[in-house]
Amino acid sequence: MAIVEPRLLSQMIQKLGLMDHEQLVPKSTELLRLLQIKSVGSSANLGDYAKAIICIDLACSLLGLPPCDSEALVRLSGLKKTAYANNRRTLEKLLDISQVIGINEICIQLGLHQAQKEATVLLDSYKKYIGGADGEVDFTHPQYAAMALYQACKRLKIKPPKSKLVAFSHLKPTLWTLLEKNWDKFLANASKTHVLKSKQSQPVEMMEPAKETTQVPINGLKHSSPEKIEPYGNWKKRMLEKAYRELKSLQER
Structure with missing residues (x-):
């Protein structure tokens, strides 16, 4: 040379x-x-x-x-x-x-800073989704960062520069299409299980359970009474009577 x-x-x-x-x-x-x-x-x-x-x-x-x-x-x-x-x-x-070409590097190259945070969340969720099924996966390959940004742009209503992202992914168009289908399946599953939410709401698993509050009557207003617990003796008697009726019914057939 x-x-x-x-x-x-x-x-x-x-x-x-x-x-x-x-x-x-x-x-x-x-x-x-x-x-x-x-x-x-x-x-x-x-x-x-x-x-x-x-x-x-x-x-x-x-x-x-x-x-x-x-x-x-x-x-x-x-x-x-x-x-x-x-x-x-x-x-x-x-x-x-x-x-390693990651989300940050691609964002700098293509000016997609507004999609960086969303893409990072998506990629982290995708790693958990595919990790258990396929075992060890080389997530340092740029295809994952490129696809995460592509999907993030779509979710944020930003027109994704698809041709440039495909170039960053180092995938042939046919392989990109297969990866995109896999991501569509992942996102559909995530949507059903409420793993991913919009920015206005937290993921279900991150939300704190509602704290139990004791209802106190105000100015004599009625309030719901706590659920009554049936005494053991009454429950035992009721179960025996029910069993006796069922046994008698079977004998009469």
């Missing part, structure tokens, strides 16, 4: 509107050189230009810079959205800088 010249790398960064960040060129160059050392067959089919764009993207994340324009990155790389996301994930692993 040929290393993209710093001048050309600077031009790419300029096109992305990131020239104000002086550390970006050396960090991107560092990642490209490291990638050359670790280059294996899995990245052989990816063009040098696309690798450089992805390394700029990764450098931004490592330096804690504001997220790049995802559409601009995909356009400059010459890849399709799904291919870009998959190759970015591959290079992360090759460079040993793989980061």
